[in-house]
Amino acid sequence: MHPSDTAAPTAEQGLDQQQQPIENGADTGKDDRPSDEEILRYERAIKEAETGASPLISDILGMQGLEKEFASGLEIFQRKVKHLSQTCKGMRTVKRDGNCFYRALSFRFCELLWERRGTPWAQAALARAASTKDIMTEMGYDMSLLIDFWEPFETALKPQEDSKTLLEIFQTEYVSDTIVCYLRLVTAAVLKKYRDLFEAFILDSYPSLDAFIGSQVEPMNIEADQPHIVAISNALGITIRIANLDPTPTDAGVNYHELSPMEPLEVPGDVPEVVLLYRPGHYDVLYPSG
Amino acid sequence: MNRRIGSTALKRLMTEYKELTTNPPEGITAGPITEDDFFTWEALIPGPDDTPYEGGVFSATLTFPKDYPLSPPVMKFTCPMFHPNVYADGTVCISILHPPGDDPNMYEHASERWSPVQSVEKILLSVVSMLAEPNDESGANVEASKMWREDRKKFDEVVRANTLRALGL
Numbered sequence: 001m002h003p004s005d006t007a008a009p010t011a012e013q014g015l016d017q018q019q020q021p022i023e024n025g026a027d028t029g030k031d032d033r034p035s036d037e038e039i040l041r042y043e044r045a046i047k048e049a050e051t052g053a054s055p056l057i058s059d060i061l062g063m064q065g066l067e068k069e070f071a072s073g074l075e076i077f078q079r080k081v082k083h084l085s086q087t088c089k090g091m092r093t094v095k096r097d098g099n100c101f102y103r104a105l106s107f108r109f110c111e112l113l114w115e116r117r118g119t120p121w122a123q124a125a126l127a128r129a130a131s132t133k134d135i136m137t138e139m140g141y142d143m144s145l146l147i148d149f150w151e152p153f154e155t156a157l158k159p160q161e162d163s164k165t166l167l168e169i170f171q172t173e174y175v176s177d178t179i180v181c182y183l184r185l186v187t188a189a190v191l192k193k194y195r196d197l198f199e200a201f202i203l204d205s206y207p208s209l210d211a212f213i214g215s216q217v218e219p220m221n222i223e224a225d226q227p228h229i230v231a232i233s234n235a236l237g238i239t240i241r242i243a244n245l246d247p248t249p250t251d252a253g254v255n256y257h258e259l260s261p262m263e264p265l266e267v268p269g270d271v272p273e274v275v276l277l278y279r280p281g282h283y284d285v286l287y288p289s290g
Numbered sequence: 291m292n293r294r295i296g297s298t299a300l301k302r303l304m305t306e307y308k309e310l311t312t313n314p315p316e317g318i319t320a321g322p323i324t325e326d327d328f329f330t331w332e333a334l335i336p337g338p339d340d341t342p343y344e345g346g347v348f349s350a351t352l353t354f355p356k357d358y359p360l361s362p363p364v365m366k367f368t369c370p371m372f373h374p375n376v377y378a379d380g381t382v383c384i385s386i387l388h389p390p391g392d393d394p395n396m397y398e399h400a401s402e403r404w405s406p407v408q409s410v411e412k413i414l415l416s417v418v419s420m421l422a423e424p425n426d427e428s429g430a431n432v433e434a435s436k437m438w439r440e441d442r443k444k445f446d447e448v449v450r451a452n453t454l455r456a457l458g459l
Contacts, residue, residue: 141407145305148298149406174295174357181360181406188407211402219403220360 057107057170060090060287066277076247083253084243084277084286091277092285098221101229101276101283102180102187107170108274108285109238110156114166116272117159124265128237129157132186135235139189149182181220183232188217190231201227223281229259237265239273243286246279299358303328306410318414320352329354333365333414337453338422342446346453350382350417352410362387362404365413369456372448374424374435383430386416 063085070077092107094100109125116122133150137143143150152175160166170176191198191213199209206212216222224232233240239260248255257278265271277286307321307328317336322328331352337343348371354363365387367380375383385401386408402408402416429435437445 145302146406148301174360177357177360184405185407214402214405218405218407220405222403 054093054095055171056095056173056176057103057167057285058093059167060092062090063088065093066091074247076249077245080245080250080254084245087253087289088286089289090287092287094282094284096282098223099177099180101224102183102232103170103176104276104283104285105232105240105274106153106156106179106183107166108276109236110166110170111163112272112274113157114159114163119269120267121265121269121271124267125237126157128235128265130154132189132235135193136185136189139192141185141189146182146185149178149185152178153182177220184218184220186235187224187228187231188213190235191217191227194231194234198227198231224283233259234261234263237261237263239264239271241273241275242283243275243277245277295356299354299356300328302359303354307331310411315411315415318418320410320414323351329356329358331363331410332368333410335414335417335421338418341422342449343421343453346456348421348456350380352413359406359408362408363410363413365417370452372434372445372452373421373431374426374438375420375430376434377430381430382417382420384416384420384425386413 063081066081067085070081092104094104094107109129113122113125133143136146152169156166156169156179160169170179191209195209202209202212206216216225217228229240229242239258242257242259244255244257246255275286275288277284303322310318310320318333320331320333323330323332331354333350333352335348335350337346337348348367349369350365350367352363352365355361365382367376367382369380371380377383386404388404424435424438426435426439434445437448
C-alpha cells in the first residue's frame with residue numbers, strides 16, 4: 001500500500017463523522033453522511049486517476065521513464081537512476097495497486113521459463129512451482145477449493161505460443177489477479193511452515209503470525225515486505241535480486257538486495273534470477289544488460 | 291477467459307452451500323434464494339444470547355460478485371437492524387467483508403480481511419460476533435454507535451423493540 005492512498009480520505013472520513021448531526025429516533029432511515037460505497041467509489045476514482053489506464057504490466061520500456069520520474073528529485077536519486085540506465089537495458093512497469101511485487105515476480109518467473117524452455121533449469125523450476133500445491137495442502141489449505149487459483153498460474157508457467165501470449169495472460173485482470181492471489185496463498189503457507197523462523201520478525205508488530213497472514217499476506221492489494229519475499233523465494237527456489245532506489249549514499253552505484261532460497265534448485269549450468277526495481281511502496285521488473 | 295470468472299464462482303458457491311447444509315454452524319441457515327441463481331443468497335442469523343438481540347432471528351441477503359471468491363459478497367439485512375456496524379439500508383460493514391484497498395473506516399491494521407480462504411460460513415460467524423460485540427470505532431450507523439457508547443440502556447431498549455418487530459410480534 002502507498003500510505004498516501006488511504007491516509008487522506010480516512011482522515012476526512014473521521015471529520016465527517018464528527019460533524020454529522022445526530023438524529024433522534026431508532027430507525028429514521030436517513031443518513032446524510034456518504035455511505036461506505038460512495039467513499040469507496042470516490043477512493044477508486046482517485047486511484048484510477050493516479051494510475052490512469054496503465055496496464056497491469058507493461059511492454060519492455062527503456063529507462064527514460066525512470067529518468068524523467070526523478071528528473072527533479074534529489075541528486076542522489078538522479079545518480080542512482082543514471083547508474084541503472086547504464087547497467088540495464090530496460091524495465092517493465094507494474095500497476096501500483098499493492099499487488100505489484102507478486103505480479104512482477106510471477107510474470108518475470110514465467111518469462112524466464114519461456115526464455116529457457118527445455119533446459120534442465122526450466123524443468124526443475126516447473127516441478128518446484130507445482131510442488132507449491134503440496135505445501136498448501138500440508139499447511140491446511142483446502143486445495144479442492146483453491147485449485148482454480150493454481151490453474152491460471154500453471155497455464156502461465158508452461159511455454160506459450162509466443163512471449164506475447166504470456167504478456168496477454170498477465171494483462172487480463174481476472175487471470176492476472178488470480179495468479180497474484182495464488183502466490184499470496186503460497187507465501188502464507190510457507191510462513192506457516194517455517195513459523196518459528198518467521199515469528200521472530202513478525203511478533204514485534206502483530207499479535208500472532210496468523211493475524212499477520214490474515215491481514216497482510218492473504219488479502220489482495222497489500223504490499224509485500226521482506227518476510228513475504230523471503231517466503232516466496234523459498235517456495236519457488238528462485239533468487240530474487242532487488243535494486244533499491246532509496247536515498248542512502250553508496251559507492252556501488254545502486255545497492256542490490258539479494259534473497260536466495262534456502263533450498264535452491266539443483267541443476268547444472270547457470271541459473272537465472274528475477275531482478276526487480278524497488279522504490280518505497282513499489283516494485284517493477286528490471287532487465288540488467290549482459 | 292471471462293467464462294471462467296463465473297464458473298469458478300459457481301463451483302465454489304455450490305461447494306460452500308453443500309457444506310453449510312451438511313454441517314450448519316449453530317442456528318444459522320444460508321443458501322441461494324432460488325436454485326436458478328446461486329449468486330443471491332438469503333441467510334437467517336440468530337441473535338446471540340445475553341445480548342438485546344437474543345431470541346431474534348434476523349434475515350439478510352448475500353450478493354456475490356462474478357469474481358467471487360477473489361472479491362467478497364455484499365451482505366444486507368432485510369429486517370430492521372439497529373447496530374453500530376450496519377447502515378440504515380441494512381448493509382453490513384465489518385472488516386472481513388472489505389478487501390484491504392477499500393478502507394473507509396480505519397480498521398485496525400491487524401484485523402482480518404477478505405481473501406479467498408474466507409467463506410460464507412466465516413462471514414456469518416463474524417456477523418454473529420458483531421451482534422454480540424459492536425465495533426464503535428467503525429460507525430456505519432453513527433446514531434447507534436453514539437447510543438451504544440453513551441446510553442446503553444436506551445440502546446438495548448431500541449434493539450429489543452426491533453427484535454420483537456423482526457419476529458412479527
